[in-house]
Amino acid sequence: MRKGSIPFENRLKAVRASHGLSQSDLAERAAITRQAVSSIESNLYLPTTAVALRLAAALGCRVEDLFSLASPEDVIEGSLIGEPPADRHQAAPVRVKVSLVGKRPVVRPVTGLGEVLSFTVPADGYLIEGRAHRSGGAVRVRLTRDRRAIEREISVAGCDPAIFLAGEHLRRQKDDTSVVGWTMGSMAALHALQQGEVHVAGLHLFDPTTGESNLPFLRRMLKGSGYEVVTFATWEEGFLVRPGNPKSIRTAADLADPSVSIVNREEGAGARLLLDQRLRAAGVDPASVQGYGRTVSSHVDVARAVAGHQADAGVGIRSAAQLFGLDFVPLQAARYDLVVPKTYLKSHPTLARLFDTLASRPFRSEIEALGGYDTRDMGKSHSLREGRA
Incomplete structure (x- = not known):
């Protein structure tokens, strides 16, 4: 059928290219001519139903993945x-x-x-x-994008860049849900959740008094039991330093050396909380630490600053150190939890699938391969009520 004035979206060429196929390859698989493939990709002709079905079968997708009305x-x-x-x-x-x-x-x-x-x-x-x-x-x-895609999009606030991998694993399951991660510290992420700006907040706030991650803070800040708390992973936090650790940074006390400069995270970030706890325990005044007031917004930015010789050290996660070829001085293991209102789990069309993905073996394997992540408790739920796991 010759294309007329019908508003028509044609993604055949892009899908074919993503499979590494030539026009001739696709034509042979779909039992049509190469000229037909070329004409369809050039929008000279609309494919018949039979041809569209053949093309979709040859590419292992749905017809609507290739063609749709604009x-x-x-x-x-x-x-x-x-x-x-x-x-x-x-x-x-x-x-x-x-x-x-x-x-x-x-x-x-x-x-x-x-x-x-x-x-x-x-x-x-x-x-x-x-x-x-x-x-x-x-x-x-x-x-x-169509509104159905917008309704399925999951917005996550937090500081773990690995959350984007969850979206990729959902797509492998033929799910068109998008997972978008907005980088911010733990307290900012929780505030965004409370303000109704995101579906999920990720946080890692370790309470040295109780030895618990996140729950003591959440119990103080969240009212009622209308939230699910689910573990993403336990990760290692520590000092990111240049290869060989030339300034011999081992503890927070070493940061008091005037020749040592750091890069810090913003107030309310879990890494900032850890640094402050360690400085306080070592009796070090934060004002005496070179670079304490210079902040960046993510673990990756901390690693980039150290790798770029803009600082000698910064607190972050092991996977960020590995990404930039840095050495890592471990300080503690902390749990990174995801917090989500129960009402969103019921009303959002695909949010529950995100948490199903966390429990899958393929996703765990990929997160573990990043380094510095312990996924044994991934997907485990925690109660905000005192005394309950």
């Missing part, structure tokens, strides 16, 4: 979290991610994902000009 422009209004880059070109559209948290559309600029992910994570839409774009304000977004 949706008319869809606009949604939501609450903006964060602000667009101030120095952006006036004519450039602002790329955003959109998630439905409860019944509230939440909009965040893609740039909030960081310098690398903002180039690799596709936008859900673009801000519509015509009003001031300020954090907390209402904005309108022209969607570039």
Whole structure:
């Protein structure tokens, strides 16, 4: 059928290329001519139902993964979290991610994902000009994904970059759910959850008095029993130092040396809490530590600063040290838990599948391969009530 004025989305070429097939390869598999494949990919012809089914079977996917009717422009209004880059070109559209948290559309600029992910994570839409774009304000977004995909998107706040792997494992199960991780410290993540800005908060806050991770803080901050607390993993936290540890940094007391400089995490981050606890135990005044007031927003940023000789040390996780080829001085093992309102587990179409993925052996194996993660308790639930596991 010759293509006319039908609004038509054609993803055949992209899917074929992702399988490493030439047009001739695909034509042979689908029992059609190479010219037919070329004409369809060039939008010269719409495939018949029979041809579309053959192509989908040859590529191991659904027909709708290859062809669909283009949706008319869809606009949604939501609450903006964060602000667009101030120095952006006036004519450039602002790329955003959109998630439905409860019944509230939440909009965040893609740039909030960081310098690398903002180039690799596709936008859900673009801000519509015509009003001031300020954090907390209402904005309108022209969607570039259908609303069903928006409704299935899972927004997670925390500081473990491995959460993106959960989304990849969901897709391996033919699930089109997106998992988007917004990097922030433990207390900021919990605040975002309480404000209805994300579906899930990840945190690692160790209480030296009780020897427990997270639960003492959550019991003080969260009211009622309307939350599930599920372990993601237990990870090693310690000092990230340059190869060979040239400044011989072993304990917090070594940070008092005027020749040693550190890079710190923001207030409320689990790594910052650990550093403060160790400095206090060693009798070291934080003000005497070179670089204490210089902060970055993630474990990866700590590792990058140390690897780039911008600091001699910083507190972070072992996997970040391994990523940048740094040495690691362990201080403690802490549990990284995910906190989610029970109402979201019931109302969100795919959120429960995320936690099912955590319990799967393939996902655990991949997380363990990152290094510095203990997944034996991955998927284990914890009660916020005193005295209950």
